[in-house]
Amino acid sequence: MAEFKPAFAFVLLHEDPSRSGKVTVDAGGRTRFGIAQKFHPELPEEFFTGPAEEALTRAEEIEERDYWRAMRLDEIEDQNVANKLFDMGVNMGVRQASIYAQRAANFLLARDAERTAQAAGSRLAEDGRIGGKTLAAIDAVDPQEYHQVLCELSEAHYRHLAAVNPEQAVNLRGWLKRAQA
16 A cells, blocks of 8 residues: 655655745745645744744644645555555645546556446446445545546646646646656
Protein backbone atom coordinates (compact mmCIF):
# COMPACT_ATOMS: atom_id res chain seq x y z
CA MET A 1 0.00 0.00 0.00
CA ALA A 2 1.10 3.55 -0.67
CA GLU A 3 2.88 5.55 2.01
CA PHE A 4 2.63 9.25 2.83
CA LYS A 5 6.33 10.13 3.26
CA PRO A 6 7.40 9.35 -0.34
CA ALA A 7 4.31 11.16 -1.63
CA PHE A 8 5.12 14.22 0.47
CA ALA A 9 8.68 14.21 -0.90
CA PHE A 10 7.21 14.01 -4.43
CA VAL A 11 5.00 17.05 -3.82
CA LEU A 12 7.93 19.02 -2.44
CA LEU A 13 9.78 18.46 -5.72
CA HIS A 14 7.14 20.75 -7.25
CA GLU A 15 6.49 23.08 -4.35
CA ASP A 16 9.96 23.74 -2.93
CA PRO A 17 12.62 21.23 -4.02
CA SER A 18 15.35 22.83 -1.92
CA ARG A 19 13.05 22.98 1.12
CA SER A 20 14.14 26.58 1.57
CA GLY A 21 10.76 27.74 2.82
CA LYS A 22 10.44 30.37 0.12
CA VAL A 23 7.04 32.06 0.15
CA THR A 24 5.43 32.63 -3.24
CA VAL A 25 2.33 34.63 -4.12
CA ASP A 26 -0.20 33.48 -6.68
CA ALA A 27 -3.97 33.13 -7.03
CA GLY A 28 -4.00 31.26 -3.71
CA GLY A 29 -2.30 34.14 -1.95
CA ARG A 30 0.88 33.49 -0.03
CA THR A 31 1.97 29.89 -0.42
CA ARG A 32 4.67 27.97 1.41
CA PHE A 33 5.45 24.26 0.90
CA GLY A 34 2.21 23.89 -1.09
CA ILE A 35 -0.03 25.40 1.57
CA ALA A 36 -1.91 28.43 0.24
CA GLN A 37 -3.21 31.09 2.58
CA LYS A 38 -6.48 31.35 0.64
CA PHE A 39 -7.35 27.73 1.42
CA HIS A 40 -5.90 27.72 4.93
CA PRO A 41 -6.85 31.11 6.41
CA GLU A 42 -6.49 29.69 9.93
CA LEU A 43 -2.70 29.62 9.63
CA PRO A 44 -0.86 32.06 11.84
CA GLU A 45 1.43 34.69 10.34
CA GLU A 46 4.40 32.72 11.66
CA PHE A 47 3.72 29.97 9.14
CA PHE A 48 4.73 32.38 6.38
CA THR A 49 7.37 34.38 8.25
CA GLY A 50 8.86 31.92 10.75
CA PRO A 51 11.63 29.35 10.40
CA ALA A 52 11.39 27.06 7.37
CA GLU A 53 11.77 23.90 9.48
CA GLU A 54 8.73 24.73 11.59
CA ALA A 55 6.65 25.67 8.54
CA LEU A 56 7.67 22.44 6.78
CA THR A 57 6.57 20.37 9.77
CA ARG A 58 3.24 22.20 9.85
CA ALA A 59 2.78 21.84 6.07
CA GLU A 60 3.43 18.11 6.32
CA GLU A 61 0.78 17.76 9.03
CA ILE A 62 -1.78 19.75 7.02
CA GLU A 63 -1.10 17.89 3.79
CA GLU A 64 -1.32 14.50 5.44
CA ARG A 65 -4.59 15.34 7.17
CA ASP A 66 -6.37 17.50 4.57
CA TYR A 67 -5.14 15.89 1.35
CA TRP A 68 -3.59 12.43 1.84
CA ARG A 69 -6.11 11.09 4.35
CA ALA A 70 -9.04 12.96 2.80
CA MET A 71 -8.36 11.14 -0.47
CA ARG A 72 -7.67 7.81 1.31
CA LEU A 73 -4.44 7.46 -0.63
CA ASP A 74 -2.90 5.00 1.83
CA GLU A 75 -5.44 2.49 0.48
CA ILE A 76 -4.02 2.63 -3.06
CA GLU A 77 -1.67 -0.19 -4.02
CA ASP A 78 0.66 1.69 -6.40
CA GLN A 79 2.93 4.33 -4.85
CA ASN A 80 3.36 6.28 -8.12
CA VAL A 81 -0.40 6.54 -8.55
CA ALA A 82 -0.81 7.71 -4.96
CA ASN A 83 2.01 10.25 -5.44
CA LYS A 84 0.34 11.66 -8.54
CA LEU A 85 -3.10 11.90 -6.96
CA PHE A 86 -1.65 13.51 -3.85
CA ASP A 87 0.24 16.07 -5.94
CA MET A 88 -2.93 16.83 -7.87
CA GLY A 89 -4.88 17.20 -4.63
CA VAL A 90 -2.39 19.65 -3.15
CA ASN A 91 -2.20 21.68 -6.35
CA MET A 92 -5.78 21.68 -7.67
CA GLY A 93 -7.77 20.69 -4.59
CA VAL A 94 -9.03 17.38 -3.26
CA ARG A 95 -12.40 17.57 -4.99
CA GLN A 96 -11.00 18.29 -8.45
CA ALA A 97 -8.24 15.69 -8.11
CA SER A 98 -10.81 13.13 -6.95
CA ILE A 99 -13.06 13.86 -9.94
CA TYR A 100 -10.09 13.27 -12.24
CA ALA A 101 -9.24 10.08 -10.34
CA GLN A 102 -12.76 8.83 -11.03
CA ARG A 103 -12.77 10.04 -14.63
CA ALA A 104 -9.46 8.28 -15.38
CA ALA A 105 -10.71 5.03 -13.87
CA ASN A 106 -14.00 5.29 -15.80
CA PHE A 107 -12.10 5.84 -19.05
CA LEU A 108 -9.80 2.85 -18.60
CA LEU A 109 -12.48 0.50 -17.34
CA ALA A 110 -14.78 1.38 -20.26
CA ARG A 111 -11.93 1.02 -22.75
CA ASP A 112 -10.93 -2.35 -21.32
CA ALA A 113 -14.55 -3.56 -21.42
CA GLU A 114 -14.75 -2.63 -25.12
CA ARG A 115 -11.48 -4.43 -25.89
CA THR A 116 -12.63 -7.68 -24.32
CA ALA A 117 -16.24 -7.39 -25.53
CA GLN A 118 -17.43 -7.62 -21.95
CA ALA A 119 -20.29 -5.61 -20.62
CA ALA A 120 -19.03 -2.47 -19.02
CA GLY A 121 -19.56 -2.37 -15.29
CA SER A 122 -21.28 0.49 -13.59
CA ARG A 123 -19.49 3.77 -13.99
CA LEU A 124 -18.13 5.56 -10.99
CA ALA A 125 -19.98 8.69 -10.05
CA GLU A 126 -17.60 11.59 -10.68
CA ASP A 127 -18.60 13.21 -7.43
CA GLY A 128 -15.19 14.20 -6.10
CA ARG A 129 -15.30 11.82 -3.14
CA ILE A 130 -12.98 8.85 -3.10
CA GLY A 131 -14.68 5.89 -1.51
CA GLY A 132 -14.41 2.13 -1.66
CA LYS A 133 -15.70 1.82 -5.25
CA THR A 134 -13.24 4.42 -6.53
CA LEU A 135 -10.36 2.80 -4.69
CA ALA A 136 -11.27 -0.64 -6.08
CA ALA A 137 -11.49 0.79 -9.60
CA ILE A 138 -8.11 2.54 -9.29
CA ASP A 139 -6.48 -0.68 -8.15
CA ALA A 140 -8.21 -2.70 -10.91
CA VAL A 141 -6.61 -0.82 -13.81
CA ASP A 142 -3.02 -0.87 -15.04
CA PRO A 143 -1.16 1.63 -12.83
CA GLN A 144 1.10 2.92 -15.61
CA GLU A 145 -1.82 3.55 -17.95
CA TYR A 146 -3.80 5.13 -15.13
CA HIS A 147 -0.88 7.42 -14.26
CA GLN A 148 -0.64 8.49 -17.90
CA VAL A 149 -4.35 9.34 -18.06
CA LEU A 150 -3.98 11.38 -14.86
CA CYS A 151 -1.10 13.27 -16.48
CA GLU A 152 -3.25 14.00 -19.53
CA LEU A 153 -6.19 15.17 -17.42
CA SER A 154 -3.85 17.39 -15.40
CA GLU A 155 -2.42 18.95 -18.55
CA ALA A 156 -5.89 19.68 -19.91
CA HIS A 157 -6.89 21.17 -16.55
CA TYR A 158 -3.91 23.53 -16.47
CA ARG A 159 -4.33 24.57 -20.10
CA HIS A 160 -7.98 25.36 -19.36
CA LEU A 161 -7.02 27.43 -16.31
CA ALA A 162 -4.55 29.47 -18.34
CA ALA A 163 -7.10 29.97 -21.14
CA VAL A 164 -9.91 31.22 -18.91
CA ASN A 165 -7.62 33.18 -16.56
CA PRO A 166 -4.98 34.85 -18.75
CA GLU A 167 -3.26 36.29 -15.68
CA GLN A 168 -2.48 32.71 -14.67
CA ALA A 169 -0.78 31.95 -17.99
CA VAL A 170 2.59 32.81 -16.40
CA ASN A 171 2.23 29.58 -14.41
CA LEU A 172 1.47 27.35 -17.39
CA ARG A 173 5.03 26.21 -18.09
CA GLY A 174 5.52 25.02 -14.51
CA TRP A 175 2.07 23.48 -14.38
CA LEU A 176 2.71 21.48 -17.56
CA LYS A 177 5.97 20.18 -16.15
CA ARG A 178 4.11 19.17 -13.01
CA ALA A 179 1.31 17.59 -15.06
CA GLN A 180 3.76 15.19 -16.70
CA ALA A 181 5.42 14.09 -13.44
